[in-house]
Amino acid sequence: MVLFSIGGRMTDKAPTQGTVMTSFNDTRHLWALGAFLAAVGLVGMVVRREMIPDDFGTTGPYRASALDDIAAQPSLFQADATCHACHEAVKHERAGKSHEAVRCAHCHGLAVDHVAMARRGAEDATVALPPAAEWDGDFLTKADLYISKDRATCLSCHEAVVGMPADFKKIDVAVHLEEQGASEPLSRETCFECHGGHDTAP
Amino acid sequence: MSLFELPILSTLGAAAAGGCASGGCASGGCSTGGCGTAPAERTSENSRREFLKTATTLTLGAMSLTLLPGVTAGDDMLPLPPPGGDGHAPAAKPMYGFLIDTTKCIGAGKCLTACRVENSVPDGQSRTWVERYVHYKDGRVEVDLVPETGYAGSGEVQPAAEDVLQAYFVPKLCNQCVDAPCNQVCPVHASIKSPEGIELVDTERCIGCGYCVQACPYGIRFMNHDTGVADKCNWCYHRVMRNEQPACVEACPTGARVFGRIDDPDSEISKRLATVPTNVLKQHLGTLPLTRYVGLTDEVT
Incomplete structure (x- = not known):
């Protein structure tokens, strides 16, 4: 008996039976092949199930809950409406003025902590708002509220730069100060000696 | 044999x-x-x-x-659910648009900081930027990037005004292409075209191969140094879903960035789009951008 011979026994009897159309009777190997393929398929299915999130493809070719994950990101940059909810006088002070479109955050920072404390304070009277912080030259990046009257804040928009629209109010600092007769040394709050912040009219 | x-x-x-x-x-x-x-x-x-x-x-x-229903966990060839089906968006999906008015931008860079802070973008990288095009009288055209704090105090040497024929600022951000090349190349379906038409990155699924970064013809996508996965402007999807304006729009002091629903004829953007001629970037690529521009010159497009 041959122990390993592919197809070795398939036609042992065929010629004696007088037929050319011998049948393939070595089915054992086919079963082995089938079992192997089935096992591969099974492993593939398990791997696929493990790799693909449950909610994949329910709303489109992506993980549906990713939309919720992204939408859960907190909004840091506060719209002016948030500030005006408490500081209503400022809203009226700025209404219709040239700085109406300038956001509170530009001169007072993101004030994330300030807003959070104020919201807690609305429910709990013992929560006191911290005083405004010192402006350290960074725009927006501080979590605390600050009040910047530094001229760098004003000039970050208004210093004349090539490319600005013709109708934008821009100044060449040296020329403007000379015109106004400003005396040296200039204070950090030079601009506020003539202009307001909320109402900028000189 | x-x-x-x-x-x-x-x-x-x-x-x-x-x-x-x-x-x-x-x-x-x-x-x-x-x-x-x-x-x-x-x-x-x-x-x-x-x-x-x-x-x-x-x-x-x-x-x-493997084709038997229920055997596999999910099938990426599933058709989109019919309009009005359950899911994240309301029955009538809002359509959003973004309008950039280059004639209003002053190059203050407020939008850049607002975006960085809002979306925790690492230093040295940005989801949005502002280019300045300077056309000189001798025919040269130079392009530079607005510093995040604006030109004031940046110490950069400015072009002499008398040499300049024309100059303007062009803010750049994701164009949210209807036919987005970046979306098509993602091998793991981490690029998402939300039901509202906003292109998002699933940072959990992204494997950081960077293929989408290569695919975007506008250079919007980048590999976030902190997270190691793809990052991009998503029109502040989280804010938009709360009916807030994107951070850069909120921060713009001159109204150069306008965001809103283009399916609402009463929205500001709809009114602006209806009255002002606009253009898109790289129209010849056929990506169908949703971000439209006022005042684009040939040098920009």
């Missing part, structure tokens, strides 16, 4: 020598020893055919198992 035919032939050859009673052999005469090879080859043909038949059936059968 393949390997597994060899023993068949040798066995058949031996059998044929013993008694050659097959039909094919009878016609040709069985007296010669060479006659034995004819039925042997034919039998080999038949067995191979049968073998292939059976093997193919089994293979196809095994493969078809």
Whole structure:
């Protein structure tokens, strides 16, 4: 008996039976092949199930809950409406003025902590708002509220730069100060000696 | 002659020598020893055919198992649900648009900081930027990037105004292409076109291959140094879903950035789009951007 011979026994009897159309009777190997393929398929299915999130493809070719994950990101940059909810006088002070479109955050920072404390304070009277912080030259990046009257804040928009629209109010600092007769040394709050912040009219 | 035919032939050859009673052999005469090879080859043909038949059936059968419904966890070829179905968006999906008015931008860079802070973008990288195009009187056109704190105090040498013919700022951000190349190339479906038409990155699924960064013709996408995965402007999707304006729009002091629903004829952006001629970037690529620009020159497009 041959122990390993592919197809070795398939036609042992065929010629004696007088037929050319011998049948393939070595089915054992086919079963082995089938079992192997089935096992591969099974492993593939398990791997696929493990790799693909449950909610994949329910709303489109992506993980549906990713939309919720992204939408859960907190909004840091506060719209002016948030500030005006408490500081209503400022809203009226700025209404219709040239700085109406300038956001509170530009001169007072993101004030994330300030807003959070104020919201807690609305429910709990013992929560006191911290005083405004010192402006350290960074725009927006501080979590605390600050009040910047530094001229760098004003000039970050208004210093004349090539490319600005013709109708934008821009100044060449040296020329403007000379015109106004400003005396040296200039204070950090030079601009506020003539202009307001909320109402900028000189 | 393949390997597994060899023993068949040798066995058949031996059998044929013993008694050659097959039909094919009878016609040709069985007296010669060479006659034995004819039925042997034919039998080999038949067995191979049968073998292939059976093997193919089994293979196809095994493969078809994976197609059974319920066997697999999900199928990426599922059609989109009908409008009004459940999910994240309301029945009538809002359509958003973004309008950049280059004639209003002053290059203050407020939008850049707002975006960085809002979306925790690492230093040295940005989801949005502002280019300045300076056309000189001698025909040169130079482009530079607005510093995040604006030109004031940046110490950069500015072009002399008398040499300049024309200059303007062009803010850049994701164009949210309807036919987005970045979306198509993602191998793991981490690029999402939300039901509202906003292109998002699933940072959990992204494997950081960077293919989408290469694919974006506008250079919007980048590999976030902190997270190691793709990052991009998503029109502040989280804010938009709360009916807030994107951070850069909120931060713009001159109204150069306008965001809103283009399916609402009363929105500011709809009114602006209806009255002012606008253009898109790289229109020839056919990506169908949703971000539209006022005042684009040929140098920009």
